[in-house]
Amino acid sequence: MPVVSEQPQGAEPWDEWNPTEESTRPLRGKHRIAKQRAGGVARGGAVLGVGMIAAVGAGGMATAQDKDPGAISVPDLDTAADTVRSIPDQLPDAEDLPGIGSLISDDADDPGSPDGADGSGDTENAATGGTNAGEALRARILAQAEQHRSTQDTEAREEAARQAANAAAEEAAKRAAAEEKQAKAERAREAAEAKRKAEAEQKRKAEAERRAKLARSYTAPLASFQLTAGFGQAGGMWQNDHTGQDFAAPNGTPVKAVHSGTIKEAGWAGSYGYRVVLKLEDGTELWFCHLSSMTKSAGDKVGTGDVIGRVGSTGNSSGPHLHVEVRPDGGDPVDPLPWLRAKGVDI
Incomplete structure (x- = not known):
């Protein structure tokens, strides 16, 4: 807009200015405002x-x-x-x-x-x-x-490292727990095995002690012998199967009481020849047959190892030997060898 100011007093009047197209045309390129650099x-x-x-x-x-x-x-x-x-x-x-x-x-x-x-x-x-x-x-x-991205990458790497470390720690803990469990089970197995062996050894010792004690109370009927006809064996020398165990020995060999008891019978018994019947405290009867002589009579008390007669070949016999029968409660006979071995007698 044109600048209008008042005319000073006493001055000559200004000429009236009427803008025309020519006067209002922009002075393009003629009047430029220089760019100021100050301040x-x-x-x-x-x-x-x-x-x-x-x-x-x-x-x-x-x-x-x-x-x-x-x-x-x-x-x-x-x-x-x-x-x-x-x-x-x-x-x-x-x-x-x-x-x-x-x-x-x-x-x-x-x-x-x-x-x-x-x-x-x-x-x-x-x-x-x-x-x-x-x-x-x-x-x-x-x-x-770039710094922000680098920081994010660093944080991501650190987080991944932490997660990997945690996973490794958890895996190590699980592995340690599994190993501890396995070791505990192994220790338990070893303890059970040791206990079983200890119990077996204890039983073995108890059995050995029992057999030793029985050996002190039971003995073989002869000090020296040879096993011949066994229990249940068939043959023409006896009417039925063999009912006892034969111990071959020289004529006159001392015959000993297997265990302490009472002489129930002592005398002639037909095909058994001279026979001594020893009754034990539990009722078991022991028959000693084919004797050449008898040193005990009915009613006598005997102890383990006492001589009750001597080996002979009387009755239905093919030669000098001792025929022994074991009859629990005085009944049917059983195999003498297992019975004697169960009592600790080494035969």
Whole structure:
């Protein structure tokens, strides 16, 4: 708009000015406002450039700096110049802009930068400085993004390492628990085996002691002998199967009481020849047959090893031997050898 001022008193009247198309045509290319570099103007340009970078992305500042500011048509150049000079004072400093000042503060404070605090440099340097500031900001953004990505990668690797360590610790704990369980089972098995062996050894010792004790109370009927006809054996010398065990020995060999007891019978018994019947305390009867002589009579008490007669060949006999029968409770005969061995007699 044209600037209108009052006419001073006493002055000649102004000519009336009527704008025409010719007079209002923009003075394109004739009147340009030179860009100011002094003081806040440079700083204001930096602020505008940084704001433009933040809005459109890094790298756009150079385009903004290179753009032709365009022609300015002003009727009153002095008034327009004063208005332009006052713009930097109304703009905030770049350092005061949120999130922007911290990014360019270093460049703005550098005395050697194109837009330094000293305000030196021409219009070309200002454009170059703006471009460098945009590239610096872009480089800082990329560096921060790379640092953030590197931090995330590091955290991911650390988390993976922690998870791997935890998994390894859990696996080691499970393996240790399984090994401990196996070792415990092995110890239990060894303890059970040791107990079984100890019990078996204890039983063996008890049996040996029992047999030793029986051996002291039971004895073989002859000190020296040879086993001949056995229990249940068939033959023509007896009417039925053999009912006892034959001990071959020389005629007159002493016959001993196998265990302590009472002489029930002593005398002639037909096919048995001379026979001595020894009754034990449990009722078992022992028959000693084919004797050549008898040294005990009915009713006599005898002890283990006492001589009760001598070997002969009386009755139904083919030669000198001792025929022994074992009859539990005086009943049917049983095999003498297992009975004597169960009593600890070594035959």
